[in-house]
Amino acid sequence: MTEAFEDRSLRDSAAGSRNDASDTGGRAASARDYSLVGRDARRAVETGLASAEWYHTDIPRKQMKELMQRRDAPAIRDTAIWLGALVTSGAGAVYFWGTWWCVPFFLVYGVLYGSASDSRWHECGHGTAFRTQWMNDAVYQIACFMIMRNPVTWRWSHARHHTDTIIVGRDREITVMRPPDLLRVSLLFVGVTDVWEAMRDMVRNAAGRLNEEEKTFIPEQERPQLFRVARIWAAIYAATILLAVAMGSILPLMLIGLPRIYGAWHFVLTGLLQHGGLADNVLDHRLNSRTVHINPISRFIYWNMNYHVEHHMFPMVPYHGLPKLHELIKHDLPAASPSMWAGYREMIPAFLRQLRYEDYFLKRELPPTARPYREDLHGQAAAAR
Amino acid sequence: MTDWIEACGAEDIDEEDVIRFDHAGRTFAIYRSPGNEYFATDGLCTHEKVHLAGGLVMDDIIECPKHNGRFNYKTGAARGAPVCVDLRTYPVKVEDGKVFLQVG
Numbered sequence: 001m002t003e004a005f006e007d008r009s010l011r012d013s014a015a016g017s018r019n020d021a022s023d024t025g026g027r028a029a030s031a032r033d034y035s036l037v038g039r040d041a042r043r044a045v046e047t048g049l050a051s052a053e054w055y056h057t058d059i060p061r062k063q064m065k066e067l068m069q070r071r072d073a074p075a076i077r078d079t080a081i082w083l084g085a086l087v088t089s090g091a092g093a094v095y096f097w098g099t100w101w102c103v104p105f106f107l108v109y110g111v112l113y114g115s116a117s118d119s120r121w122h123e124c125g126h127g128t129a130f131r132t133q134w135m136n137d138a139v140y141q142i143a144c145f146m147i148m149r150n151p152v153t154w155r156w157s158h159a160r161h162h163t164d165t166i167i168v169g170r171d172r173e174i175t176v177m178r179p180p181d182l183l184r185v186s187l188l189f190v191g192v193t194d195v196w197e198a199m200r201d202m203v204r205n206a207a208g209r210l211n212e213e214e215k216t217f218i219p220e221q222e223r224p225q226l227f228r229v230a231r232i233w234a235a236i237y238a239a240t241i242l243l244a245v246a247m248g249s250i251l252p253l254m255l256i257g258l259p260r261i262y263g264a265w266h267f268v269l270t271g272l273l274q275h276g277g278l279a280d281n282v283l284d285h286r287l288n289s290r291t292v293h294i295n296p297i298s299r300f301i302y303w304n305m306n307y308h309v310e311h312h313m314f315p316m317v318p319y320h321g322l323p324k325l326h327e328l329i330k331h332d333l334p335a336a337s338p339s340m341w342a343g344y345r346e347m348i349p350a351f352l353r354q355l356r357y358e359d360y361f362l363k364r365e366l367p368p369t370a371r372p373y374r375e376d377l378h379g380q381a382a383a384a385r
Numbered sequence: 386m387t388d389w390i391e392a393c394g395a396e397d398i399d400e401e402d403v404i405r406f407d408h409a410g411r412t413f414a415i416y417r418s419p420g421n422e423y424f425a426t427d428g429l430c431t432h433e434k435v436h437l438a439g440g441l442v443m444d445d446i447i448e449c450p451k452h453n454g455r456f457n458y459k460t461g462a463a464r465g466a467p468v469c470v471d472l473r474t475y476p477v478k479v480e481d482g483k484v485f486l487q488v489g
Contacts, residue, residue, distance in 0.1 A: 051433055065402065068441045127453045131443070152466075159452045159467040163433055219469055316441055316450050 031358060032168045032280075034177050036213040040169030044281075049167050055284040055374050056313055057332040067314070067321045067328075070131035074320040075123075078300065079139060082120070086112045090255055097251055106254065110263025111301060114191065117146035118267035119303035119319075125155055128318040129303075145233060147267075148198035148260050150205060152226035156217045162315055166280045166288040172213065176276050178358040180351045185272070191264035198260075202237075205230035266301055270294065273343045274308045277350030279361045284374050285312040287363065291326065291336040292343045309333050332371060334364030389478065389485040395423070396482070403447060403458075405438035408488065413475065414438050415484060416458045418445065423477045424458050425486050431463065431470035 033040040044050040059067075086109060093105035120143035123129040124136040144151040157172045164170035176185055187193045204211065208227050210218065218226065236256070243252045250258075270292075279287040289309045294302070305311060307322035310329065317325050330336070337343040346362055353360045366372065392406045398417040405428055406413045412428035414437040428436050430449040439450035447458040454468030461472035476487040 064439075065399075065441070070441075070443065127448070127455070133455075155466050159432070162452055221469060222466060314450075316448065316453065 032178055034168055034174060036169060036172060036216045038169060041216075042169070044164070044167050044170045049164070049281055049283070050170050051163055052283050054165075054313075055286065055371075057329040057371075059314075059328065063328065064314070067325050068316045068318075069321075070128065070318060071320070072131045072135065074318075075129040075135070075139075078303070079120075081300075082112060082116055093254070094251065106259075106262070109255075110259040111266050112263070113146050113259035114261065114263025115266035116301045117143040118271065119301065119305055121147050121149060121154070122158070122305065123303050123319050125151075125158055126315055128316065144229075145236075146260065148195060148202070150201065150226055150229055150233075152222050152229060153201070153205070153214060153218060156219070156222065160217050162312065165285060165312055166275050166278075166282075168280055172217070174275070174280075175272060176351065178280070179355050182351060182355075185351075188268045188272075189265045191261035194264075195261055202230050202233055206234045266298070269340065270298060270302045270306065273337070273340065273347065274305070277347040277354075277362045279363065285309050286333055286366070286370075287373060290343060290364070291333065292340060293336055293338055294340055298340075331367060331369040334366055334370075387487055387489055389487050392425075392484045392486045394482055395479050395484055398423070398484070401442050401444075403438050403440065403442050405436060406486065408486075411488065412436065413486060413488070414447065414458070415477070415486065416442060416447065418442075418459070423479055423484050425475040425477045426456070426458055426461055426472040430454055430456075430468065431472060432468045437472075 035041065089105045089109040089112065093102045093109055096102035096105060120129070120139050124140035124143060127133065127136045129139065130136045141151055144154065161171050161173040166174055168174070175188070184193055205227055210223065210226075240252045240256045244250055273290050273292050275288055275290065278290060282288055286309055289312050291309045292306045294306045299306060304319040304322045307326050310317070310322050310325045310333075313329075314325060326333075326336070337346070350360065350362050390408055392408070392413070392415055393404060395417075398404050398415060400417055400421065401419045403414050403416045406415050406425075407428075414426050414428045416424045416426070418424065426437070426447075428438060430437055430451070432449065432454050433451055435449055435451040437447050437449060437456075441448045441450070442458070445457050445459050446455050446464065448455050449468065452467050454466070455464040456462065456468060456472050457464060458472070459474075461474040463469055463471050475489070478485050478487075
């Protein structure tokens with residue numbers, strides 16, 4: 001069950017003198033400043049929303065240790081299947097190139113390249129997929145290239161995402177900002193806007209430059225490696241383009257680069273559900289993250305990140321331990337959405353509502369067995385404003 | 386010379402695990418290695434000040450529970466992003482089944 005929530009206490013506290021739809025009529029002027037160097041970034045620090053203490057369900061240490069244990073075997077198996085299927089589908093696409101038979105092969109190749117890389121980047125970035133660290137690092141580098149996320153930038157960006165999840169002005173990984181830009185969100189499914197941004201960032205980084213936001217979360221000593229990776233990637237893409245020109249065929253780009261566009265739809269489909277339509281500027285992942293039950297194929301592609309409340313609450317638990325963690329703590333969490341369809345059925349109307357009233361969000365109902373939401377903590381943040 | 390402070394019983398820490406110890410307004414992490422040796426570091430991760438006692442001990446590594454930053458708890462050395470600053474370590478001894486810590 002989900003409760004529609006127009007949280008005036010949070011809104012008023014979090015936004016200070018922000019406007020709302022009733023003041024402006026029709027679509028509200030954006031009251032949130034998502035810049036990492038802007039007004040809400042400063043405000044989050046001043047009010048204690050930045051680097052704050054977050055709610056955790058209590059789990060006995062012994063059980064937590066078992067859940068956190070690393071193993072190589074599941075990720076080696078899954079990586080062999082992933083890369084094996086990638087090579088096989090790619091080979092089929094090349095073999096049938098020039099006929100319609102290549103289309104199904106590219107559909108599979110694209111999702112494995114442009115979507116499965118998202119979850120591999122994520123899990124290996126946490127260092128939890130494999131027990132052996134060099135395996136995490138190797139898959140991380142490969143997946144980062146495919147998903148077009150600089151491995152240095154995004155390691156630090158994602159650390160911030162976990163410190164300040166959906167805190168406006170602090171979290172760089174808020175996909176749907178309020179009020180939602182639904183055209184931009186729609187274009188994500190075909191990878192247009194984010195690929196353009198990734199290419200722009202790569203060229204800037206290859207030239208040895210960071211923008212002001214990147215400077216806020218990437219330490220000095222990490223930057224030479226960031227620039228080096230951007231230059232290597234730029235060289236790979238340049239070589240691919242040259243090969244395509246020399247061959248007089250787009251085929252090389254269909255295998256390197258373009259799959260991030262035509263295969264992105266699955267990671268966007270699953271990724272939007274992580275936080276879409278839920279609360280911002282709160283300190284309880286049960287309020288700003290969503291767990292969704294999805295089909296086994298999507299779970300393989302997504303590496304169980306559909307257990308997203310659990311992942312944020314306990315990022316040390318590997319992807320293969322998340323179903324068990326879910327069973328252990330579900331008494332303390334809002335009921336998981338039973339399907340992606342159910343998730344979108346609540347999320348899309350919330351986006352539409354936020355067009356007119358951006359402080360609207362979905363407050364997911366807790367079961368009677370759960371500890372209540374930490375209104376005390378949110379209240380403290382409010383009182384500080 | 387700093388005195389040795391009794392921190393806990395040797396059996397209070399499981400093998401390949403860590404516990405928290407607070408003393409005089411400071412917080413520490415005390416480790417028991419897979420080889421049954423004891424070590425101590427500052428309690429908070431140098432990245433975001435999260436307590437390491439909630440983390441995972443693997444061989445000679447402690448992994449921070451919040452961002453998975455890794456340290457060698459025997460030397461305090463940071464072992465890669467997102468941790469860049471080493472942990473301070475402290476001498477530890479075990480006598481009569483008790484773990485003692487020498488805090489500077």
